[in-house]
Amino acid sequence: MTMTNPPRQLRLIIETDAFDEALTFYRDALGMPEQPAFATEGDDRVAILHAGLATIELTTPEHARAIDQVEAAPPSDGPVLRLALEVDSTQEAVEEAAATGAASIAPATETPFRTINARVQGPAGWQVTFFQELESLQERSQREGFTTDEQRRR
Template identity: 40%
Template sequence: MTVRQLRLVVHASDYEGALAFFRDSLGMPQAEAFSGPGGAEVTILDAGRATLELCNDAQIDYIDEVEVGSRVAPHFRVALEVDDCEAATAAALEGGAMPVAPPTLTPWQSLNARFDAPGEVHLTLFQGD
């Protein structure tokens, strides 16, 4: 067996707001969209390469300490790699994300910013080296 795709499914009560944020503000291209009975809607956005990052409790504590200063992440956190963390931060804020921590240079040499984004998504935007 081979896993071919990681798809994170987000239940967004404010579907239009979450779609506008991730598609329009952050620039994630729309790959597919479907409508169903009773007003059902789904849009699949292209997030580039996907990975599954598994961390133990100590690593989660360490990441939050470095990026935010204290433990804030819920069970799941979405991290999106961007070309320019400062510009993506501005776009995220303009798109309605609530800031948690500004762009911070991490010991692993990435610039990371933290948000509570539309769709109740705890979000990291990161710029690698």
Template identity: 50%
Template sequence: MTEQADNRAPTVRQLRLVVEAEDYDAAVAFFRDALGLPEQAYSGGDGARVVILEAGRATLELANPAQRRMIDEVEVGRQVAPRLRVAFEVDDSRAVTDRLVAAGATEIAPPTVTPWHSLNARLDVPAGLQLTVFQELRSAEERATLDGFGTET
């Protein structure tokens, strides 16, 4: 991170991913009820429906095509990811994967230990999304000491 970036106040307060869901009720049931995202706000009218679900801290992960292919190879063993994929950090990847499959997700790959020390599972889920649930196996402090972690300068 540059010195200039360190001194600026953040201008973005929230990252919101907006997804059109053909089967709105199934998507809400999956993300709110099965995954457990709390309902933060709801609005709509004249047949329009929307729900805003709280998903904790948001980050934007930008990857070049080679990195996306490498992640697919590690998590799934083959190229499957669309251009956009959603990832949620959870406390127990195995239990959440089982719960989401029971709620209608299709498991693409079971929980797998990655080179970046997390336990990742890949799923096809409602609203046409591909989802990774991941569990960090090491603390941020432990990961920071490993090769390949940190920021580019």
């Protein structure tokens, strides 16, 4: 069944006691423009940051471990909260994140799926993977191994 009213926006809510640190990281270091948002007074604070196109990547634990291996990241101890952000330059994104104190988890690495990925530790327990596309979705979809889960399971 296809929805007649699919979602138009994905909004990921990150609740954190380190609000200023998170805002500096996501808005200033990662360059996500802030849009107007409503809050009352005092400690009631919110920032809605535009992150471009959003997708949801569902993975099995086995695939998450495979990604850790491809990105040269240490294995996780169970589910990890992780964002993956497409950028024009992975190296520049890592440098900008490091300037705000983000610790490197995995250095820039060219992956078998034709991206350059690097991972840093963001605030509030979230890991951030920066990825730079080296070929278009159309080019990638022509290569062996790239298909949808539905087609893979047939």
